[in-house]
Amino acid sequence: MAQSSRKINMADVARAAGVSMATASRALNNESGVSEATRRRVRAVAEELSYVVSPEASRLAGGATGRVAVVVPHISRWFFATLLEGLESVLRAAELDVLLYHVDGIEDRHDFFQRLPARRKVDAVVVLAFPVGEEEQRRLELMGVTIIAAGGQHAPYPNVSIDDETAGRQAVDHLLFLGHRRIAMIAAVDPDQPDEVQPSGRSNAYYAALREAGIPLDERLVVTVDWGGAEGADAMAKLLSQPEPPTAVYAHSDEVALGAIRTLRRAGLRVPEDISVIGIDDHPIAELTDLTTVRQPVREQGERAGRMLLKILQGEETDRDVVVPTQLVIRGTTAPPRA
Template sequence: MNLADVARRAGVSPATASRALSGHPHVAEVTRARVWEAARALEYVASPEATGLARGTTGRVAVVVPHLARWWFGAALEGLGTVLREGGRDLLLYRLGDAGSRQAFFDELPTRRRADAVVLLGFGVDERERERLDRIGVGIVAAGTRVGSHPSVSIDDHAAGRQAMDHLLHLGHRRIGTIVAADPELDLAQPAGRSSAYRAALADAGITPDPALSVTVTWSPESGARAMGELLGLADPPTAVYAHSDEIALGAVRTLRRAGLRVPEDVSVVGIDDHPLAAMTDLSTVAQPAAEQGELAGRMALAGLAGEPVDPVVTVPTRLVIRGSSGPPQAAGRRWRRS
């Protein structure tokens, strides 16, 4: 079945049938209803490509993510998808995968414009990739990071890191370890603010950073567990640990408990995110609204497509959530009491 069949059954021209099915405002309601009735009777399905060709759009927004398994990406994607669906746009999802897949994606991008806008979730781009994005001639929005001068929504990573570090310092900790998260293959724009916050907080407290207290790992709970093992192996282990994410922090807590140490009496742990498991495990953290960032990115994309003004940079606030994994350090010269 094609559009001509629908038009013939409804007793209208193909042009009128097309306008009725695409929601054109200059179609009488009685005519629109007759065309839709004919389309349903014939089980007609409009070709997205043909419809887009007629109106100069695809009706889709491309969303590019480096990961799907991590909590932040799933939550942001859910918020983004809800807004796009309510705005009448389909979501076209691209997962970058490894470095080779990422390069192939950006190589092919200018030759296959399949969407009216592109939203980048949680990863930065280099100059070459930015140039490829600019060449496709559609609006670009970034969520969880910033990409050149394109509209973006994210948290202030430095401010979030300071909330975590200042909390530990206010509790009285002076020997604080940090577990830095890195994904060198995919995340070219690391959350550097979370590391700068660690150094700045120590400097403001008059503490000289000890390089041995900083461990860089990949972004996973297992890596957090291994990093905590390294910190426990030091001659003078930390009394508190600030992790770049809750997933890493939960891995660190696992190692501490398996070592027979108490949290927070022996070692305090604070993360960033407010992952759903953080409340269940009583983890102190700095909460960031992941779904809200996705929703805001979706609204930015829709506003740009409608020709409406878009804020160039939106920073959503974070907040410290104090739970049972952080507390004051034991007295100097303490001995760890095995639980």
Template structure:
């Protein structure tokens, strides 16, 4: 009696519901041209038989894959993971499957864009916090799918991100407001990304803020390092070794700031009494370590991107450049300069 639960196909469903495959297909896909009664019957039968369409066959016959590729440069860093988490949640709610592609390092990157492994496999690709070069854009186009970006670039594609320059200004202005005039910047670049696509908003903010405050730039107070806590620590050491160290440090990210703080602590300096430190992102540990920072809504950016994608897949219009707001979060790592 009970059918081997493994091999039921749409034909079985159709037969059991007393309709043709064409109708069954339409019913299951919520397509136009099926009476409500019929649709319900088909759906019921399908449920009964615990039938699931074969995505392969479906796709092969012309339907969508129901899959979207997500390309990320990092997975285990909080920022990217949180972005991914937001994105995945809305995509999965829409019954889309998420194919994860971790493109790590320049070489890997080249390989990815050359082989285009997602080709023919997905309906769309989302690039997360992943600046795409021009040549790479051209390759992407080859996939012939819709493309969306989130968390870090103004792309030719619909995208959502924060305004890095504004975020940087919020951090800098806080420091300036507190009365600091000798402010250092620890700029972080991603060693896994080609130079030409590194975003520069957070750096620009530094110079702009200083200019607006009428403070001359002292290039010795600017250190550029690879992204990371240890690198932030190194940068801080470099900063401390100068004849006239800064009274405040503006770090491009919380992790970098945390590294800087470690160096300060080990040097016997107190934060914020001796030196103020501010980061960007509002990483979860920022709260645990009382780090003043500029919060950006990360998960939300992922969700937003997901919703934009759904719009597009549904054939609707969607915004092109969404900028989500950032917000200064004052905690215990900043204070007015001494004396």
């Protein structure tokens, strides 16, 4: 096709493809209501004419922007980075752009929800492992776009996650099955998030498992620390200072568990001969260190959240509350207690 020196617009694409402007817009913005054959024809014409969809023009016209905002509290940590990688791979394949909002700390969080920098610039918001409070929910809803979550949250959005309480029960029940009765818990909280939105499923699992096993709760065996390996090491030191230390330790994450193991080894104790340790997540380093853990498929959660979002944006039916199963992975840091 011949092209003039003037800038090509959507009307040119629609005319050349033999469709209406509305159909051309839906095809180029990956909206529903267009057959696959028509979508391919319109895109082929747009490519031949070197036409590029303007997100701003599309937005002002009331159409899709082709952008998705992703809100994440930490991007340097393995869990969040892997979750984001899975989500982005699906959205990229669908030709959707990702706007990343790194909300790291209480002040960043407050600023984001006050300003809502993504407002009117995106088709959807994905909240990654980011529990949202009631006031924050109201702020997000002002955007008037689809909101979904992945990796754990406490808001009424379509979501993909594991069941933290189930994962915790898999860990504690394993220790009980081995014969342990004096089981400690190192609970981890995120210091960068408000107390009222801290998840509690992994702690609930511990209390429920002991209660069902008829084991009285010893509060001295519960230590709560900030999330991290060094913090896990400090928590283990506190547990060892008890008159009767535990025979097993349940940690909320693998990083915390590995910190605990460092303290045990420096104290001259053997794992698992003297004390068993189990974590949750199956961090890549867990296999290298032979850590018994409960595996959660992190990248899969991101991918499934991406596919869920695409179906919602296209007006298709989809499950809106997806729980991805976890799996006990027995390695070398758990064993029956010494006789």
